[in-house]
Amino acid sequence: MQQHDNLIGGQWTKGNAYSPNLNPSNLGDTIAEYTQGNATHVEAAVAAATAAFPAWATGSIQARSDALDKIGTEILARREELGTLLSREEGKTKAEGIGEATRAGQIFKFFAGECLRLSGETLPSVRPNIGVEITREPVGVVGLITPWNFPIAIPAWKIAPALAFGNCVVLKPADLVPGSSWALAEIISRSGIPAGVFNLVMGRGSVIGNALVNHPGIHAISFTGSVGVGRNIAIQCVTNHKKVQLEMGGKNPQVILDDADLNQAVELSVQSAFYSTGQRCTASSRLIVTEGIYPKFIAAMQERMAKIKVGDALAAGTDIGPVSSQSQLDQDLEYIAIGKGEGATLAAGGERLKLGTEGYYMSPALFSESIASMRINKEEIFGPVASVIRVKNYEEALATANDTEFGLSAGIATTSLKYATHFKRHSQAGMVMVNLPTAGVDYHVPFGGRKGSSYGPREQGKYAQEFFTTVKTAYTQA
């Protein structure tokens, strides 16, 4: 069995023990073993990053750009292999895995360009003969903590801007899916980036993540993951004067109005709710449907869902792979029981499936006759489970869509320009989709939400510089 180590100061470094990385489509398949780091590794990684920072922060932006471009080129050239690895460790289908690896390559290439575009401002002073320059500088050593559901894209979209703007990095990936981050670290280690600028420390969140968040040498934390962990990280960061950026949960609404194109509404609802096994922060789990189209919509969803093929993530023809872990599967099935107990009707799916290999399979589930106040409509399930809420009209649909502690993405299916325009303006979400699934975002524009979903500056696009740089105002007397 292959064993993979942490990358600290340019050296591959063993931890105390190794942990197997299992394929959720086939528990008999162990991908490799990955080291479990400890607080000493965090200490060494922060020391290496701190030592590398002065030269990296002030070095050639052409060298940074070239290195990021080289990383992006290699990821794109190996997208099939990397996508297969991530599909094998996370359980999204091979096509989705290759799509995600492609996104990661494109992100590195985008930020290779952004290295060269960091600009400031020059303003006149309110006092005579004085000039004011506003520049952006790197923040310092940044800790990046990532979840299991996008094993390469989320690390990429934190690492690439961090490095582009002159920061040094310690990455702590989710312990469920270390393989894609390790593969990315291996590519970065050969890119020409100096030792210590990028470090990888794998292991448990409560050990590695916690040590990073509390380390005085870390200047900023960018976290994507659950609300509970994110809120604690924010408290610790604020207490210790660290910059913090959080991307967390969602309970994203998909509104379907009477005037929607039914086929399009069904297709985008199936995509939003069930693809990637519903394990996307942008997935839609609340389908809010006006009463005129409601019966046709339920019938069409049932017909469409009967055609969805659940299976091994790597097998040809699979639409939806397994749930990623036993604990996530337990949670999804528990919410099926909760929904039934609350009085919603299970209109399709929601069953544990036994297939040819031992994996965490379940059929995608649709609840009808659900009420907005039910737990299944309030709490993030993070699986292939969606519920339909019947509303009278657009006004009630909008109010129901906004009636949530979250605000990541929201969608509307309608042929009415009036309602589409109103929804774009009045939805309380960070990302709004018209006649598109709530999931499925570009890599070059800002990503993030409102309310309980996000905290701090946006990720992605040119907006990423807000978090990964700090502003300096300089005054010069002529």
Ligand SMILES: NC(=O)c1ccc[n+]([C@@H]2O[C@H](COP(=O)([O-])OP(=O)(O)OC[C@H]3O[C@@H](n4cnc5c(N)ncnc54)[C@H](O)[C@@H]3O)[C@@H](O)[C@H]2O)c1
């Ligand atoms: N909004 C977004 O952009 C976005 C994107 C993807 C996933 N998510 C969210 O992520 C969640 C699923 O991911 P998950 O289960 O990996 O989340 P999680 O919060 O359990 O873990 C996320 C990361 O935090 C680490 N961690 C755990 N405990 C920690 C601690 N005490 N201190 C520091 N780090 C710690 C984990 O090891 C992991 O690397 C869902 O809620 C989903 O909505 C959000």
Ligand SMILES: O=S(=O)(O)c1ccc(CO)cc1
């Ligand atoms: O909405 S999606 O395009 O599926 C998407 C891609 C990447 C990420 C990373 O947080 C989130 C959503």
